[in-house]
Amino acid sequence: MKKWLVAVGVTVIAVAAGAGMYLYAGFYDIGADTPHWPIIHQVMESTRTRAVLRQARDIQVPSNLNDTQVIAKGAGQYAAMCVNCHLAPGLESTEIRAGLYPQPPNLSTHQMDPRATFWVTKHGIKMSGMPAWGLTHDDDTIWSMVAFINKLPHMSPQQYQEMVANAAPHDAMPGPDAHGHSPAANSGSGNGHGHSHGAHSHGARKSGARAHD
Ligand code: HEC
Numbered sequence: 001m002k003k004w005l006v007a008v009g010v011t012v013i014a015v016a017a018g019a020g021m022y023l024y025a026g027f028y029d030i031g032a033d034t035p036h037w038p039i040i041h042q043v044m045e046s047t048r049t050r051a052v053l054r055q056a057r058d059i060q061v062p063s064n065l066n067d068t069q070v071i072a073k074g075a076g077q078y079a080a081m082c083v084n085c086h087l088a089p090g091l092e093s094t095e096i097r098a099g100l101y102p103q104p105p106n107l108s109t110h111q112m113d114p115r116a117t118f119w120v121t122k123h124g125i126k127m128s129g130m131p132a133w134g135l136t137h138d139d140d141t142i143w144s145m146v147a148f149i150n151k152l153p154h155m156s157p158q159q160y161q162e163m164v165a166n167a168a169p170h171d172a173m174p175g176p177d178a179h180g181h182s183p184a185a186n187s188g189s190g191n192g193h194g195h196s197h198g199a200h201s202h203g204a205r206k207s208g209a210r211a212h213d
Contacts, residue, residue: 014130017069017184018096029126032099032100032101033099033101035101048125052116052119055123056115056116056118056119056120059115059118059119061114061115061118061145064147064148065143065146065147065150067077067115067147070143070144070147071144071147071148071151071163072163072166072167073141073144073148073165073167074144074145074146074147074148074149074167075148075164075166075167076164076167077137077141077144078145078148078149078152078164079164079167081133082107082145084096084097085097085100085129085130086104086105086107086108087106087108088108088152088157088160089108089152089155089156089157089159089160090156090157090160090161091108091157098183100128100129102128104129104130107149107152107153107155108152108153108155108160110153111150111153112149112150114146114150116148116162117145117146117149117150118142118143121133121134121142121145121146122134122162133145142178148163152166156164
């Protein structure tokens with residue numbers, strides 16, 4: 001029994017050392033144009049799925065995700081910052097998406113849990129190209145994106161175009177300098193995207209959603 005344990009221990013250490021040397025020597029192909037080894041892919045994928053599930057589970061979903069003005073605000077945000085990677089009804093592919101690994105999911109074809117959408121949008125995902133938008137956007141603005149993404153799988157290409165066209169004058173495409181300042185500097189009005197409705201104050205800011213930074 002004891003000998004058996006020692007053999008197992010030695011094997012484990014040898015495998016770990018071998019793997020460590022392989023990585024340290026620079027042999028692992030980290031290029032985005034070849035897939036991960038299946039085992040690494042599986043570990044990373046399930047790590048991500050489990051982490052989002054756990055960390056998003058207590059987020060309070062605001063009651064105004066069906067509010068048309070909130071959705072319209074999110075449409076402008078999405079068209080400005082997300083569509084190139086995450087596509088839209090009528091948009092099958094983009095050059096940036098084709099080259100990304102992992103490939104960003106097509107958010108116009110699969111329905112997500114709003115809590116998970118919020119968590120990933122706010123915090124991003126390490127080593128994937130998915131940015132943490134919470135560094136430059138307040139929670140209300142992120143919830144408006146969630147509200148829009150929630151409707152996206154049900155939209156026709158025409159409806160998508162109309163929503164984006166209608167959103168543009170109010171929540172104009174942010175220029176590079178609109179994102180330079182810290183989240184603390186914007187007073188909850190969408191980072192100076194200058195919406196003039198004044199209609200975003202109804203209960204979107206739930207303190208519960210902020211407790212998960
Ligand atoms: C540069 C490309 C890029 C941009 C721009 C981008 N994302 Fe992502 N996003 C990704 C990638 C890549 C993933 C997948 C990460 C992974 O699976 O590890 C992802 C994942 C997500 C997910 C999780 C989807 C799922 O099925 O689990 C959500 C939600 C999301 N992004 C929302 C957004 C929103 C909202 C925006 C715009 C504000 C945005 N993303 C902009 C690259 C991008």
